[in-house]
Every structure is written in structure tokens, then in C-alpha cells.
Amino acid sequence: MDTIVSGMRPTGRLHLGHLHGALRNWVRLQKDYRCYFFVADWHALTTDYAAPQGVRQSGIEMVADWLAVGLDPERSVIFRQSAIKEHAELHLLLSMITPLGWLERNPTYKEQMREVEGKDLSTYGFLGYPVLQAADIVMYKANKVPVGIDQAPHVELTREIVRRFNQFYGAVFPEPDVLLTEMAKVPGLDGRKMSKSYNNAVFLTDAPKEIDQKLSRMMTDPARVTRKDPGEPEKCPAFNLHKIYCTPEEIDYVTKGCRTAGIGCLECKKIMIKHVIADLEPIRERRAALENRPGHVEEVLERGNRAAAQKAEETMTEVRTAVGL
Numbered sequence: 001m002d003t004i005v006s007g008m009r010p011t012g013r014l015h016l017g018h019l020h021g022a023l024r025n026w027v028r029l030q031k032d033y034r035c036y037f038f039v040a041d042w043h044a045l046t047t048d049y050a051a052p053q054g055v056r057q058s059g060i061e062m063v064a065d066w067l068a069v070g071l072d073p074e075r076s077v078i079f080r081q082s083a084i085k086e087h088a089e090l091h092l093l094l095s096m097i098t099p100l101g102w103l104e105r106n107p108t109y110k111e112q113m114r115e116v117e118g119k120d121l122s123t124y125g126f127l128g129y130p131v132l133q134a135a136d137i138v139m140y141k142a143n144k145v146p147v148g149i150d151q152a153p154h155v156e157l158t159r160e161i162v163r164r165f166n167q168f169y170g171a172v173f174p175e176p177d178v179l180l181t182e183m184a185k186v187p188g189l190d191g192r193k194m195s196k197s198y199n200n201a202v203f204l205t206d207a208p209k210e211i212d213q214k215l216s217r218m219m220t221d222p223a224r225v226t227r228k229d230p231g232e233p234e235k236c237p238a239f240n241l242h243k244i245y246c247t248p249e250e251i252d253y254v255t256k257g258c259r260t261a262g263i264g265c266l267e268c269k270k271i272m273i274k275h276v277i278a279d280l281e282p283i284r285e286r287r288a289a290l291e292n293r294p295g296h297v298e299e300v301l302e303r304g305n306r307a308a309a310q311k312a313e314e315t316m317t318e319v320r321t322a323v324g325l
Contacts, residue, residue, distance in 0.1 A: 002143040004033040004179065005138060007040040007081065010058035010256040011048070011304040015063040015201035016276075017194035019283075020184040020244060024148055027070040029179075036140045036308065039063060039301070039306045040080050042088075043133070046126045047119055049111075064297050065204055068287040077311075081136065081302035086312035090135040091128075093323060097164050098131050105128055107153060134158040137176055139312050144179040152178045169322040171298055184244050191237040208277045215241070215273045220265040221258070238269050245275035 008018070028037055030233065037133055039059040040148060070077060081087055103109065104127070113121055137145055137158050145155045155178045162173045190201030194199060202214050213243065218238045221231035233255050242251055250271050255261030285312040290296060 001032075001034045003036070003140055004029055004144050005038075005137050005140050005142040005176075005277060006146055007038040007043070008046045008062065009040045009178065010062045011044060012058055013201075014062060015202045015203045016194065016241075017117040017188075017201070018065075019069065019204060020186050021148070022146075022183075023069045023071075024067065025181045025183075027147060028078075030072060030075045032146070036311075037071060037076055037078050037140075038308070039080045039135065040136070043105055043129060046123070046129045047116065049125065049171065050119075050124055051124070057148055060297050060301075062321075063301060064290050065283075066191060067297070067300065068204070068283045073300045073304065075303040076083060077304045077307045078300055079308040080301050083091075083301075083305040083311050084139075084308050086140060086309070086316045087132070087135050090139055090319065091132045093319065094161055095128060095131045095166065097168060098128075100163055102157060102160065103127050119253060130154060130157050134161045135166045138162060138173040139315050140308075140313065141174055143174060143179050143222060144178045146179045146181050148183040149302060150179060152180070154221065161249065161313050169319075172318055172322050185240050186244070187237040187240050189214055189218045193297075194198070200277070204280060204283050205285075206280070208281070211280065212273055215269055216266060218269060220269075224258075224261075224265055227264045228261050230263075231258045233258050238265075238272065241276065243274045245272050245279065 006022070007287065008022065014023070026035070026037060041055050041059055044055050044058075063078060066078065067073075074119060109127065109130075112126075133154065134157065137155075141143060145158070147155060155176060156254075159175045162175050166172060188198055189202075190198065190200045191197055192200060200209055206214070215238070217303070220238050221236040223235070224231040233242075236258070239254075239258075242254060246254070254263065254271060256267045258268060301319060
């Protein structure tokens, strides 16, 4: 059985973007792969190093969401990155051989240096996070890494680091392949990418009334200034949620209604909203049940930490021997 490794930064409550961008895919993958899913709390510090107080609790809340969506600790190893100190050791060793130019050309590094405001990202940790990411992946001899097409360059950098390490020290690590996954485009309420930092998200734990209120005011085609103005669904952010949630018949109905001004935007969105509420209801119920089991999430993480630590120590024993330490 091939191994898959993936993680998520604990930056707050999870939303529809996380659900359709990663979690639903993770749930499917755990049926056919040996999966390691980790709370990337060290990665969270690359941007939130000045205010780390909420990182630990955010990790617990995030894993509760994972379990509510359907991740199974009997099938997958669910653990906290910072609990496995071998990740830091391997990060250090990989950083010794990673050329500076490889990190400086990272498109995500360039983008966030331009876009992120209010934080000083001119740190070694932020520049070097792809090396830590590589350590996370190869620690468990991952064969595949599930990502969308926009994240494929991150995995390619890991492959380059692996090739360089194996060239110096012998064939220790397999080169992980990209497992391309079709990730649904989930826009936020304002049309931008759904994000907690943009205050435009529908969270997995939102109550039905709150979901309805949020999505009812979601941005639509700007051309529809009044009820009588026709629009174009492909220019409407809300229509991306229709594509995820609605039946073909409903999509055909709202498409024709929008282009002819036969229906208003609110009527159109209500068709989609009922599906979103129905989809999140069982997740919300399972999440509520977890809240009635104090300490359960921590137990899941402790069990996962032990399993991850055992594999990590095996890997690092091999690495130390190869490097000559």
C-alpha cells in the first residue's frame, strides 16, 4: 500500500474551502492508501510567530473538524507536527544541501511577500518553510502527495531536494509523486478566495440560520444591478457553489433564469443554500458529539503521535547512518 502525507496549518475554524479543497479528498484516500495527516503547527509559526498563543487550541479544534468530516484514526495516522522532533532534525539536514536560489524562486514565497500585509515575513523560517515541508513529506517515505495543480511546484521542489540528498548520501528517500486532485473552486462571500482572514467564509460549524444569512448576501454578477437586469452565471461567484451542490436540472434552471432575468439573485441563491445546509448538518452533528467527549481529540493525537514517532525514528536512524552522523 502506497503512503500519502498531507497536513494543514491550524489557523482557525475550517470552512467550505477546506472541505472541498482537501478534506473530502482525504476521506476518500484513506480507503486505499497508508495516510499520515498532521497538524502543521510549526508551519503556522512561519507567519504567526509573533502571536502563537492560539496555535495549540486551534490544532485541537481543527482535528475535531477532521474527525467530524470523516477522517478515521483507525485508518489514518493523525498527529501533531511539533510532537515529532525528528521533523526538525531532518529539516536541519535537508537545509544544509538546499541551494538558496531554489527557495527564492518559490512562487508562493514571492506572492505572499507581496500580498500579506501587517506581518514581517523577512525571516529565515518563512524563506525555508519548503525545506520543512520536504522533511514532513519524506519522513514517512511518501509515495504521493495530494495537491491541486497550483501546488504542484511545491512537491517538485521536494523532489529536487530528494534527488540532491540521494545523490550525496545514497538512495534513502523515494521521490514523491504529485497526486493531482480536482479541487473545486470555492469562492468566499465577496468573490475572493474563501479565507478566515478575509472574513468571507462559511464555516463547517455555522448554524443553518447563519449559513443562510451569509450566503444570501454573497456577491453575484455585478451586471445584475436591478432585478430586471440579465446576468451571466459564469461571472457570478455564487454560481461556483451551484456547480458543487446543485443538480443538473437546478443548474440549467438558474442558468436560464439568470441570463433572461427570469429569477432574482436571492431566489437563485436559495436553491443552492438548502443543499449547503443539508450537506453540513451531519458534520455539525458529529462535531457536537465530539464536544461531549472531553479529551477524545487529544487521545487521537497522542495515539497518532506515537505511531508517527515510531516511523520517524526508523527513518532518522537510516538518515543518520547515510550522512555519517
